[in-house]
Amino acid sequence: MxxxxxxxxxxxxxxxxxxxxxxxxxxxxxxxxxxxxxxxxxxxxxxxxxxxxxxxxxxxxxxxxxxxxxxxxxxxxxxxxxxxxxxxxxxxxxxxxxxxxxxxxxxxxxxxxxxxxxxxxxxxxxxxxxxxxxxxxxxxxxxxxPLAVSVHGVRRGQMQGGETVAVLGCGNIGLTAIAAARALGAGKIIATARHAQQAEMAKALGADEVVSSEGTDLKEALEAATEGRGADLTIETVGGHTGATLEQSINVTRMQGRIVILGGFRRPITMDWLQPLLKEQSVIFSSCYSIMxxxxxxxxxxxxxxxxxxxxxxxxxxxxxxxxxxxxxxxxxxxxx
Missing domain, CATH: 3.90.180.10 (Medium-chain alcohol dehydrogenases, catalytic domain)
Incomplete structure (x- = not known):
């Protein structure tokens, strides 16, 4: 053999x-x-x-x-x-x-x-x-x-040309999400990054602005770009063991906006779903790829x-x-x- x-x-x-x-x-x-x-x-x-x-x-x-x-x-x-x-x-x-x-x-x-x-x-x-x-x-x-993963997420999020997109995280999938959103017609893309080399690459791939993943920088940047509304579409790519980035996604997305979750949450987490209910947000999970x-x-x-x-x-x-x-x-x- x-x-x-x-x-x-x-x-x-x-x-x-x-x-x-x-x-x-x-x-x-x-x-x-x-x-x-x-x-x-x-x-x-x-x-x-x-x-x-x-x-x-x-x-x-x-x-x-x-x-x-x-x-x-x-x-x-x-x-x-x-x-x-x-x-x-x-x-x-x-x-x-x-x-x-x-x-x-x-x-x-x-x-x-x-x-x-x-x-x-x-x-x-x-x-x-x-x-x-x-x-x-x-x-x-x-x-x-990895690009197809993010293409799938952007398409499931029903991104429209010219919309403001927030991308949480600039690891592999965060970077491909920036690339996919830019190629598919996003208006402004604002991302969060933990490291300087991630921020540099994010800008090279189409992010208009990259801010710290900590504090209120992302919310302030999005509100400044949208007359106070927040992101039309937020793509969460971090995952992890807490609900911190989910809470951040809800917080920075406008009323009736969409949140696509690409990050892997490998342990149970507790979330307060009242805020997205009151904001009438759509929370969309996205896994891998398909025909759309x-x-x-x-x-x-x-x-x-x-x-x-x-x-x-x-x-x-x-x-x-x-x-x-x-x-x-x-x-x-x-x-x-």
Whole structure:
């Protein structure tokens, strides 16, 4: 049986390389030769409480080329450069009610995940592979997934052209939210950041103003920009273990405005919902991506990158290459600042 190199969390705060069986394609599957994989914050957070090593490699911000196809897949796809929708479409049954609505993340009959992009090869359904234009690099391809997350959030928030948008947090998803909102027609974007390099990158990607995440700076900036109303749309990207950023989102969003929650809250929190009730605000949760208005968020994200409407590739600040992982160097684009 053919083997490949893969990186696993070892259960002790480190990653380890191991030889494991290479995936084999089944019906409707493709095997992808991984060329770049981004390191998501969730890849780090999910390992915090683990005490046992992982059994499969993770990594979901993946770009690569189709190396092999299974039964029922057009052989002409071999060699195609793709961004892989690893979480939803690439595992979806394509027949349940949610799949028929284009909501592949919510599929009721997903295939089991047999491994992600921290490996030389990975397997997914062919329908979950989105073609990359030749103008995009492998690192650009790895950025499609986090950009699609924010495209989905902006679209779920029903942002209208010219609206004032607040973005809480300038980590990976906060930065992609700024890029997505700018490319989709936001009027003014005001963001919060904890670090100087985050603020600098946020401005490079389209934020008009970046203020401290502490105190009342954000509220004051938004009120000054909107005749006292507040943000039309607020995108919360921080998450965490308290409701502080949720309370801040409610506080800085105008009456009848919208709040989209992209941040991951991994522990139960207590919230007072009276203020958003009285302000008639819409609180919208957003997870991953889907087809909306006839177009998948991946397609929108790829078009943004290829058309030059966003300079998102600037957030790839570090690369790690292991030339012995494949015939050519396999790179991992660190999608954080």
């Amino acid at each position: 053919a083997t490949m190199k893969a990186a696993f969390f070892d259960g002790h705060s480190s990653m380890m390389l191991a030889d494991i069986p290479a995936p084999e394609p089944g019906p409707d599957d493709v095997i992808i030769r991984v060329r770049a994989t981004g390191i998501c914050g969730s890849d780090l957070l999910m390992n915090v409480d683990k005490t046992e090593p992982d059994q499969i490699p993770f990594g979901h911000e993946v770009a690569g080329e189709i190396a092999e196809v299974g039964p029922g897949v057009d052989a002409r796809l071999v060699g195609r450069r793709v961004a892989i929708e690893t979480i939803g479409h690439g595992l979806a049954c394509a027949t349940c009610w949610y799949c028929r609505q284009g909501q592949f993340r919510q599929c009721l009959n997903k295939r089991p995940n047999e491994g992600g992009g921290f490996a030389q090869y990975m397997k997914r359904r062919a329908i979950g592979c989105y073609p990359l234009p030749d103008a995009l690099s492998w690192e650009d391809g790895a950025l499609v997934e 208005n006839g177009q998948h968020d991946y397609e929108v994200a790829i078009d943004m990158l290829a058309s030059g409407r966003t300079a998102l590739r600037q957030i790839v600040t570090h690369k790690w290459a292991r030339s012995h992982l494949s015939g050519q160097a396999s790179s991992r684009a660190r999608c954080e600042v």
